[in-house]
Amino acid sequence: MSDASKSLRLYNTLTRSKEDFFPIDPRNVRMYVCGPTVYDFAHIGNARPVIVFDVLFRLLRHLYGQAQVTYVRNITDVDDKINARALRDFGDEIASGKLSLNEAIRRVTEKTAGQFHKDVAALGCLEPTVEPRATEFVEPRPDGKVDMIFLIQRLIERGHAYVAAGEVLFDTASMPDYGQLSKRNLDEQQAGARVAVDAHKKNPQDFVLWKLSSPEEPGWDSPWGRGRPGWHIECSAMSAAYLGEVFDIHGGGLDLIFPHHENEIAQSRCAHGTETMAKVWMHNGFLQVEGQKMSKSLGNFYSITELLETETFGGRKWPGEVLRLAMLMTHYREPIDFSVRKLEEALKIANDLITLGSQYPNGVRDTEFLRVLGDDLNTTEAIKYVQTLRNKIVHDVEGAFGSRLRFCLDVLGFEHQSIQSWTSKRAASAGVDIEQLRETINNRIAKRLALIAAKNWADADRIRDELLAQGIQLKDGKDPVTGERITTWEVKR
Known part of the structure; x- marks a missing residue:
């Protein structure tokens, strides 16, 4: 590995300056x-x-x-x-x-x-x-x-x-x-x-x-x-x-x-x-909650457990991936305003990136991403860079950008996230019984596939649209081994 690939600059509080990092x-x-x-x-x-x-x-x-x-x-x-x-x-x-x-x-x-x-x-x-x-x-x-x-x-x-x-x-x-x-x-x-x-x-x-x-x-x-x-x-x-x-x-x-x-x-x-x-x-840097210093007397004091498991903040539970991304969207040395609005923004970004990145099981090293992140752990710019990769995947025939996206997500701490586990977490955070939801959706998918097989396109599309209106998006594809039509789903809200 070349020295250039190990480029890392960190802000040192002791010297009040950003310095090249060379380990002892x-x-x-x-x-x-x-x-x-x-x-x-x-x-x-x-x-x-x-x-x-x-x-x-x-x-x-x-x-x-x-x-x-x-x-x-x-x-x-x-x-x-x-x-x-x-x-x-x-x-x-x-x-x-x-x-x-x-x-x-x-x-x-x-x-x-x-x-x-x-x-x-x-x-x-x-x-x-x-x-x-x-x-x-x-x-x-x-x-x-x-x-x-x-x-x-x-x-x-x-x-x-x-x-x-x-x-x-x-x-x-x-x-x-x-x-x-x-x-x-x-x-x-x-x-x-x-x-x-x-x-x-x-x-x-x-x-x-x-x-x-x-x-x-x-x-x-x-x-x-x-x-x-x-x-x-x-x-x-x-x-x-x-x-x-x-x-x-x-x-x-x-x-x-x-x-x-x-x-x-x-x-x-x-x-x-x-x-x-x-x-x-x-x-x-310090953390505020909705623009105020976190304090039990102000009623804005939240434990990690509360945010993950109860509906005390913004009326819903928040997946750990969303809490993590919300933190990383602000540079670590800057103060952060922890708000429902920021979590909602993080939820949209996480859903987009994790849903797409989960399709690429193996990541390919992205040196440009490491350079961006290596500039004093600049997660703000690193996330923006990941979003540019996401936009390039549409025109990516060979999957190179997707594999690089997977690598970047892994380094940021979203590694090995499957679409199934992510969908389950999103459903649970919205207060949905995931097992009941899975059974209901799988039954609707089976019925839709039967309608497609019978070339009843109108009723098949109606099931797809009804599920979408409920926040469930279907995605059709082919089994890579058998070539048969398969349908996956995810919670979109």
Whole structure:
């Protein structure tokens, strides 16, 4: 494969510029993305980074080879929000002694993590190469991989952390260039600080690496007492465990730049003595719902599950393919207005492309598409390019454009979609009993074929037109083996 075919430019938040991407080791391209904190079902805003970096994962595998890309996306299963949810949901059982807090926490995290996996699979996302859980990386591991207690100890030994009032805190003043990612100057932050500074902190910006746990809270034994890790140290440990001290790409939402990613960089660099943690930092833009910030108080807060399985948004269920396409129609760095109108537009485009693309089982590599998508993951222009291919298929005798369309759809995450499965999803989203619908339509098709065989064209056309009026479009063709007339159908609305 030529270097030109691997052309990829990515916007780096660290440098505020678009740069040519060259992996540290082309034999192992490494990417880390912050995953969910599993205290509640993931909302539609959480879906955006999962979809965005799934496309990047797919693109990297096409450019460098499937076996040469390592994608790590963590699960945060230790957090004060999780503790609070466990007490809310299982308070009576905990009080009566039927459940320990740790058991209740496990129930919360297992349920929400399981639903997350189900949701993102419905959105067409591949599983990451590795999906570590934070609780598995607190204490020293039998396999010797980096853990949180080890990192904290190293930060103390190197003069970048200190113990105060039962906590271990990172000393931001010990890192002269702290704030590079968010472009926040430490001196300016201190001079303009309006928040009360905890008495045990050296600086207002110092953040927790380890905090003590009460007997009622989950905790692990450590050199500083029984406690639990701070949020930021988790990702520093898990990324180092699987990707090394320095890796290629770190991704997440725009809201994570500060403090989470800034503090990850500080911990990792100071613990390992490196100049950087990741070469490229990528962040997707914010999401609004119908022009407003998503908020439970405004009644516009939707989980992925709700959108997939209930009629709470726009009066209908939405197939995962439609939710995915609606996200990809806006460039990942731009803010997105998630609206019924956008979903309806995505539904029309998805129906058109998937219906056509499903006719071509094997995709042929399209280097122009990879070039367009490789310009900072420009899914907006990539989708437009796919639509131009769709328009050329009408005049495509040999099927070349159709095979290229299939390839493009696969890279975007609509791979191996059959017309039957797509039609079933569309019918289900419209509140139709698909089994009953299939039986009814197949009976009408059989009757129509009998009428055609009897050359009763008028009644055959009447059945076709009646079905079309009901949103069912028939398509006649020939069985490639027997040469017999066959009829397929799809839901058009």
